[in-house]
Amino acid sequence: MEEEQQLIPMKLCSSGKEKPQADQLEFGRIFTDHMFLMDYTDDKGWHDPRIVPYEPLTVDPSAMVFHYGQSVFEGMKAYRTPDDEILLFRPQRNFKRMNHSNSRLCIPPIDERFALKAVKQLVGLEKDWIPEAEGTSLYIRPFIISTEPFLGVAPSRHYKFIIILSPVGAYYEEGIDPVKIAVENDYVRTVKGGTGEAKTGGNYAASLKAQEVADEGIAQVLWLDGVERKYIEEVGSMNVFFKIDGKVVTPALNGSILEGVTRNSVIELLKHWDVPVEERKISMEEVYQSHKAGTLEEAFGAGTAAVISPIGDLVWNHEHLEINSGKTGVTAKRLYDTLTGIQYGKIQDPFDWVEKVEEIRQSTLRASG
Template identity: 65%
Template sequence: MSSIRFEQNLSLKEKPDASKLEFGRTFTDHMFLLDYTEGQGWHDPRIVPYGPFTLDPAAMVFHYGQAIFEGLKAFRTKEGKVMLFRPNKNAQRLNVSNERLSIPALDEDAFVEYVKALVEVEQDWVPSTEGTSLYIRPYIFATEPCLGVRASKQYLFAIILSPVGAYYKEGIHPVKINVESEYVRAVRGGTGFAKTAGNYASSIKAQEEAKEGGYAQVLWLDGKEHKYIEEVGSMNMFFKIGGEVVTPELNGSILAGITRDSVLHLLKTWGVPVSERKISIEEIYTASLEGKLEEAFGTGTAAVISPVGQLHWNEHTMVINDGKIGELAQKIYDTITGIQNGTVPDTFGWNVTIGE
């Protein structure tokens, strides 16, 4: 941390009750900031008291949407150590998003060091209750005051932290999902593979309508043929069909999920047949009719695994595994969360320990 300027917050907050934590509602005492100026590059890394930003009304992020983000977590083991899960993958993906949005690349090793430095300062905020963690939100947005459609010449990289409770308060329960038949999330050549704010803004309307219909999530189809499975909300999708696990291939409009990648590693290690390919909603429906659709689940940082108990497509309702979590989904969830909290051996070298 010698190169990172540190400003102590003199008004520390009271730590929240771990049993009452909600996702993304509570924030720690400090945040990390880093400026970019054209001709100077990224400069002035600093950890400062958490607080509001002051931005010019003409800041380009407000008008042209140059904003990208990441999401990862820190976990406390039973021995009291604090660990990050695969932060190097977040660093790599951040730069994929940067490239697509014409935002200057950030040194990936520096990204990991910045995350580690902030978490080390705020390590007392990492909860120890089972199922809890410290959510980490790095993000970059354009700050140059200018009304003109072009890439900004100034940016701010920030990291904020939020202690979060168990995603499932009473265990994992399969959710009902609506297959979106009107709106489109992304197309190849667009920004679907980038983790950019606009992707999520454009998904809100369909999400609201799905919730009105009693569904927890939206399953997006491809934007060209409106036929092939893409993502569920902020998660990648997996289906177990006749003993084989299938997930949509990364086609330029799907986010390369880090949990997705972790699941693929585990399945291959376990010898479970798995493929990344195009998969149509018609194929899923036919497999359901034939009794071959054994499991379906989403993967993402927040929930790790979100099992699907029911899919609704047009006038068809597909009940999966009698609406219960599948054996494979449960095994994946137990393994990944076990690696994260240190109760399962990390044979892949995924964890990074804070303070080492």
């Protein structure tokens, strides 16, 4: 068949793993039967794309990623609709951002259209892994690592581009219920001119200590700028928004904040609804004073993993700022319902954000290799 000739070469599992029940799902603990791989060398460029059984990688101990951290990654999801169709949400923006991260980390750019084709084929092959329960999805993790066996400090000349899949439930146990966030005053994640606007592993490694020493019950920490230590940047796994006196404010992109796909979607939705929204500097002192004045109406995070996560308690200098009586706000709920409604194909998508994935039936393919 002509359609099969266009497929990326595949080596299929002889037998698949047992798929988990919805109540067994944790975020990022379970992985599907297959993964995508592609290699890069200076003389060939990106080459040898293939889908193979999910298995450990064989990587040289001197591979540069282990020593100098040259890596990038993305996160997106596939959603099952009530009509059993599979949808992706704005995947082009993820691969555009991946190439932005690649540039900052001196990694050769990928062909964004081909990367999307690889995701669609892999997800189509693994369609049966996409859970059906409400609020569940298939998390997609594309990433690139430097693999040249060399201990010199220089950009690698060898890389692997890998895509793995994981069926997931809610990122936070609280789901859409408000979480407790602590403002981080001691540690710095990144600064302008660093790698904060790239999605690279080192940014997340730098954030772990603050999370580890946070009080029990703290879901995430809120980072302040690394120079003056007063302007809000982002939460560890999300961009952040505040609704103050009827207007929604989010920190402006400044070179140290990740440009979130969900962040952009929230801004576009708010503008579509004629809700005032600003991207600008916002200090923790401004948030504190608006709370004292009773004008801080809502706070919430936005990201692929959690979608929208209301903040019910913001801890700063050992003081608890309860927001909206610790309840989910109207704006956060409307955003969550709209985004998930579009993602799961339950409501109209006026922005052309979703893309359909066609199922690939293993029964029509021959295992090779």
